[in-house]
Amino acid sequence: MSLTLTDYDALSFDCYGTLIDWEAGIAAVIGPWARRHAPDLTDEQVLVAYSENEAAVLRETPRILYPDALREAFRRTGETLGFPVTDTEAEELGTSVPNWPAFDDSVEALTVLKRHYRLIILSNVNRDGFADSNQRLEVEFDDILTAEDIGSYKPNPANFEALNSRVEELGMTGRLLHVAQSLFHDHVPAQQFGLPGVWINRRHDRPGWGATPDPRAEITPDAEYPSLMAFAEAVEAAFSGRALRSQER
Template identity: 25%
Template sequence: MATIEEILQRETRALVFDLYGTVVDMQSGLTAAVTPFLKKKSWDGNPSSFVTWWRRTHFEDSMIDGLLDRGHTPYRQIGHRAVSQVMDRCGIKHTQDEVTWLVSQIELLKPFPDVIAALNQLKTRYKLVILSNGDRDMLENARPHIGFPFDRFISVQEAGYFKPHFATYAAAEEIINAEWPHIERSGIIFVANHAFDCIGAKSHGFRSVFIDRRKRPFGQSPNQPDLIVANFAELAATLAPQS
């Protein structure tokens, strides 16, 4: 009887990756960016906590945007709101230019150390695609900083909703099918460091892999991932083993 690893190796044709926090190191990268800024502002709190509050506020606001269903708000715009709210929370006086600069740092984020080598190993067997909540232009600006030639970058703007709305995964599938007609839904694996994203993709009908970098339980969702791996090195070793 074949193992799940063997089945995935045999049937998979494309891997679709979340970007922020899965491919690029959002927490560490943004913490490095905000630390000198917060020091100039004489804020004596923990810069990593500032970034955590920023990311949580952004996530909550993007989920609210999807639930209201009154038109998609750009990722950058929600980012501006989130950063402004956290600055107010911290009692930091700021200008809109400073908010814009902080949000722009998202476009400069670098991959986790294990990512590029793993992607080079995976690309020998699969099409590699990004599906991100980021705006189209943000993804385009991020390309040189990611440093890997993904086969396709897809923004949720194509669907008009943020992940994990089913329409985002459906839009990605449609784009992939248009470019590579031989790739069916069962041949697509979605890869993310976030349980909510894996749940959304699995609910749509993709297979999924959870990158458990933070060593946190996935939870009791009925939409469990097909695989749980510790990092990208384990992902590549599992899906594209080298002889």
């Protein structure tokens, strides 16, 4: 690993895919819908079809609120697969964010990380949607930047410009790590801004990209962990080691 974890004062997080299991949340709605039309379709196949449609909606309509983006992405996924999506079905996905579960390790890992860093959210969601998810995460974030606040969605550079501006205001330039699962939404644009990144590779034991589009770029994050807890344990070890070295001097 090329990072010295004790060199940083703050972590910026993607939420959906990193802290909240958005694939499980989306699949809970569109998986059963798809199998009503084609019983052999797997959740993975439906998520792959969905991923490109959501990315297109967020790119084409950057000021759309995320619940509306979910509805439109679902309709487009229906067109892609050749199956109808009713207004009721679209509404089910549009209102589903509060039901999306946190990953099993998110609460414990965030509690550990909060002891060592300022925690910032940079999320592709609206304010109300994140407020619902934040209740599942059980930690108070120091700063929250949503797509609704910024007026665009990652991987739009404007989102990382907003993050950089906030970090400058806090006097933490050069002291921020970006922590995310998505190479497409997060690590590719973050590296373009010179922002070091930690890849939480939630899909390390599964092939393909799932609900996250192919990054379509060569990208090597500065560090990779299979879970948020694995990263938190590495952080705890790094800071414990620094404290021990200080005591020995």
